Amino acid sequence: MAKRTIIPIGPYHALQEEPEFFKLHVEGETVVHLDIELGYNHRGIEKLSESKDFEETIFLVERICGICSTSHPLACVQAIEDAGEVDVPERALFIRSVVAELERIHSHLLWLGLAGHFLGFNTIWMWSWRFREDVLNVLEVITGNRNHYGMMKPGGVRHDILVEDVPTILKLLDGLKGPVEMFRAAVMEDPLLQARTLGVGVLTREQAISYGALGPTARASGVDIDVRRDHPHAIYGQVDWNVITRESGDVFDKAVVRILEMFESIRIIEQCLEKLKTTIGPIDSNPKQIKPGEGVGHYEAPRGEVFHYIRSDGSNRPARHKVRAPSFMNVPTNRETVIGGTVADATIILAAVDPCYCCTERMAVALDCRSGERLWGADELVRLSTEKTKRLGKEIGWVGPELPFGQ
């Protein structure tokens, strides 16, 4: 067996050398079939929720995913508020949006880093995560934690954004505009990145609609949906911003949507902070009890619509709590985008849907379609992708920075 290269990224999921999430069946270099195997992350959250009270369940759903950790609580509190007909003070709504949009920025920067790594551009990974650190610092200033903010509660938010913290946030946003523009130029104008992503992993508009695809995955294919605009909640109707859509549904467009969305998030946060100056009042309507009823809460997480359904029976616990994360609708679309493509493109296509990180890393193995024999594991698939980048780079005479980490 070839000497194992040390790849400076993890986690090495407990699927080492065994069936991975995505099993690609290949004929030569072409992927002809895809098996998707979940189950390594299922923790029985919906059932657990029934044994927690409404406030505890927010902490539970926050831990569904560490990247979208405010999206699930936000959809969950909206479902509880819908079921119990609870009002939320306006100041709380603005604060919710500030935290939510900061999360969107950090999540897209994280994805950008991963995508860069899978393509062999580790500089992009290091740079995008470096700026992500600044976003996490600001989130720590506002909420007390870099991740798992614990901000949402039925009826409002737990912490206010203090006047003395606003300049810190504004400084961060200002400091992000340059780097996000740098990434935009890097992705949209670099010939090598284009060569690797244009026309790759195309999801057509019809396919996106029939799979119920969501978020940037759908918007890149021309499906103009965004829960923030379509079902306005919080304050998205009161600030000026655009929904970003593209046409081709390839990996390139999926990247462009996420990068341009970061600009929009910055705009939204700046406007919210302005409005917060004059929106004074409580940040919590303090509901004492959730009356019996059913409610739906949905919110546009960085990956797409996150959906929670709550049935309340008048006690202090959910009688039923249904959770549907956006990746649940997006990951099946890989069936259309990966099949027919080459093995070297598989990792970036699978990653373009931005599934939960743990499902992305260590995610795929390629099997010979006749014998079922294991050909390439996750590390090797990333290596194939990196090699394709190098090869294309030579072909087009790309002059760019030296790739670190000796790929």
Next chain:
Amino acid sequence: MSFAIQALTRSLNVFHLAGSACNNCDIEILDALTPKYDIERFGMTLVGSIRHADLILLSGVFNKKAAERLKILYDQAPKPILVIAVGGCPATGIIFRGSYNCDAPPSDYLPIDAFVPGCPPKPEAIISGVIKVIGRLRSGEARPAYENLASGGHYR
């Protein structure tokens, strides 16, 4: 300091193993690699195979399916192996305790050298935890937890 400990604690090969994790700890562990925290200045590198590992960083609550895998992987690890549980999940299962798909958390069946509490613990806390383990092993204050196993080579 015995030769084994000396060999073990110099230039640690770190294997990051996540099971049913929400990924927050995983990303903080990865952050430890980025220039701001830079775990490599302590001579630690991430390895791609458990057979090369000196230290396992464990994250996640390990549901039924993942726990089976964990036990197989632990057996494959060269002994002695150090294990550090990152975050609340591998220590107690925290808020997932009692789920129909999660049995005991890893701390119930694997010997663990250190717990780094937090949800997630910051990269500084993770690095600090690893440094403390190395320090205590080198000074002789502690032995690898693996040695507490009743019968060599198998988990409880």
Next chain:
Amino acid sequence: MNRDDTIERIREALGKRLLDFERKTSSRIFLEVAPDTVPDVSRLMFEEIEARLQTASGVDTRDAIEILYHWALDRLDCVVTVRTRLDRHNPEIESITPVCVAAEWVEREMWELLGIRFRNHPDLRHLLLDDDWPAGKFPLRRDYEEG
């Protein structure tokens, strides 16, 4: 068509098959139909109204097993939830995956956690639980016991 007209269109199309209708708020509608009507409602919602299937939730209410199909009308700021009740002792219904591929995983999850059998589903097998999960044990049922 605006929101009110669209909702009228749905009521008209279902006619007597609409067992219950509740307009909880201007943008939240609950309908109830019999299980046999579900494929037709789904076709109506997906193909004619061009709604988006957000997901479906199964609920064990001790009297019955309910399925709630949640359809988003994105251009009209509206969510229509279609409810149907199945016999708890033999919960079975026609799959709507042939109408809308988005239902494929949604139905697999409801089958393995609640035991609802979806007739003519193209691939009804475990999604989240282990393949050797004991048959007949459905975690989201009220009477689920471990071990």
